[in-house]
Amino acid sequence: MEQNNKTFSIFTLGCRLNSSESSYLTQEFCNRGYKLVPFLEEKADWVVVNTCTVTQKAEASGRNVIRKAHRFNPNAKIIVVGCYAEMAKEEIEQLEGVHLVLGSSNKHKIFEYLDENECIDAEIPPGFSSEADYHTRGFLKVQDGCNNYCSYCIIAHARGEPKSIPLEELLKHAEEMLQNGIREIVLTGVNIGEYKSIYQGQEIDFAQLVKHLLLLPFERFRISSIEPNTVTRELLSSLKDSQKACAHFHIPLQSGSDRILELMERRYARDEFLQSIALVREFFPDAAIGTDVIVGFPGETEADYQESRSLIEEANISHLHVFSYSKRKGTKAFHMTDHLSNKIKEKRSCDLRQLGDIRLHQFMRLRLGKETSVLFETCSNSMAQGLDPYFCKVRLATDRELKNQIVQVKLNEIVGDSFVASLL
Ligand code: SF4
Incomplete structure (x- = not known):
């Protein structure tokens, strides 16, 4: 594809969903001939900040990122999208450099806006974009x-x-x-x-x-x-x-305590969560199972917390994402009375993260020595990196250009949170 001589960079805050949506936005920009440049490293014509409102901290981070982007390149046109943009459009519009604010459901309107307002010379033929293969x-x-x-x-x-x-x-x-x-x-x-x-x-x-x-x-x-x-x-x-x-499923748990699940107004109880995991394993016995857990929800006792901990063990979770509860205006939990101290939340979240590391390594040890396929995503300095079907990171020393190739490897060693593999 021809380039249109315009550049963009993108910064994502928040959850897994935001990350996947940013990948989609990146692809769409690339499909229109824009070149992706690293955020706050190279000046871009357009800067997209994909925001989140999961916590008030996330909102403050969103504002900071927008200010930094403007300071780094006052000429960049900043587009702010995502949940925070949806909730605080007017506040964000006041920030310097902000050109366009779109909520979550209308992120795709970026492209309607660009198509109408940018004069792009390049023909955009259907087909493979060399920039898009970044993904x-x-x-x-x-x-x-x-x-x-x-x-x-x-x-x-x-x-x-x-x-x-x-x-x-x-x-x-x-x-x-x-x-x-x-x-x-x-x-x-x-x-x-x-x-x-x-x-x-x-x-x-x-x-x-x-x-x-x-x-x-x-x-x-x-x-x-x-x-x-x-x-x-x-x-x-x-x-x-x-x-x-x-054979990798991400199934959010949030809490292992029925009492807390009820306060959270989740639609299942502890046993039902376990039944869902058992059902997955009936079809995929060696599946990697990821989950999200919130620690420190209002009223969470030590016993409730221990139930989350024990459920992670019982369900044999391999990929754990831990979040500390923080107050969100506009939610029911905001008005609950028995909020926990930061000290307790930090202690539980630190403890659970350690458990997460242990669980991942236990899972990885079971896979050590096995053959698997890896889709390589990056290749530089004679090192290719990618993911296997179980969502484990795999590194392979090679001079071959393996980016965007699915290759059979053997998992030889664990270094940090990645496997080191050899070609079969
Ligand atoms: S299921 Fe619950 S946590 Fe997930 S998006 Fe809906 S309301 Fe939010």
């Missing part, structure tokens, strides 16, 4: 919004009612990804298990959507995160039959 995994957002209204979460308020993207549109995006050389498709959304749309006159749910997408010739297929109460036998059976689904 070897393509993120396909299938829905947005959530109406679970968990008591700690602002996302449901910020993103509104669930909206599913029609299958026809998703198939079109997926075809574009294939044309752009994407090898692994990752399905994302705020609450993807709630997907519902009409296709050829029939209502389809998430499991049926997955069945359709699995027919496309991607080599790997992954689901970014799915709520425990939406994991179904039909979904797992299609994934298993496809032979290309990664």
Whole structure:
């Protein structure tokens, strides 16, 4: 693809979902001929800040990043998107350098705006963008919004009612990804298990959507995160039959205590979470299971915390993400009375992170010596790095250009949180 001589950089705050959406935005910019440059290292024409409101700290970080970007390059046009942009549009518009503020549900309007306001000379032919191959995994957002209204979460308020993207549109995006050389498709959304749309006159749910997408010739297929109460036998059976689904599932837990789960207004109890994990393992016995846990929710006792800890062990979690609860205005939990001290929250979060490290290493030790496939994402200084289907990082010393290739390797050694592998 021809370049249009314009550059962009992108900075992402917050959750996994924001990261996957940033990957999508990056791809779309590259598809339009913009060149990606590193944030705060090279001056860009456009700077995108993808914000988050999960905590008030995240909002302050969002403002700081915008100010830094403006100081670094006062000529850059800054676009602010994401949940914080949705909740505090007017406040953000006051910040110097900010050119455009878009919420979460209308991030894609960046491109309508650019298409209308930027004079781009380059023809944009369909097909592979050499910049877009920076991303070897393509993120396909299938829905947005959530109406679970968990008591700690602002996302449901910020993103509104669930909206599913029609299958026809998703198939079109997926075809574009294939044309752009994407090898692994990752399905994302705020609450993807709630997907519902009409296709050829029939209502389809998430499991049926997955069945359709699995027919496309991607080599790997992954689901970014799915709520425990939406994991179904039909979904797992299609994934298993496809032979290309990664044996890696991210299923948010948040707490192992039934009392806290109820206060959080989650839609499942401890036992139901365990049943979902058991169902996954019925189809994928050696699956890597990731989860999110919030520590220090208002009223969380030491006994409640220990129940989270024990559930992580019992469910054999390999990839653990720990969050310390922090107050969010606009949520029910904000008004709860028994908030915990920072000291207790830090102690529990530190303890749980250590457990997370131990769990990951236990999982990695079980995989040591095994053969696996790796999709390499970067290749520099004679070192290729990528991910295996179990979402483990793998490094390989090689002079070969392996970026965006899926290669069979043997896992020889564990160094830090990565495997060191050799070619088969
Ligand atoms: S399921 Fe709960 S935590 Fe997740 S987006 Fe919906 S309201 Fe927020």
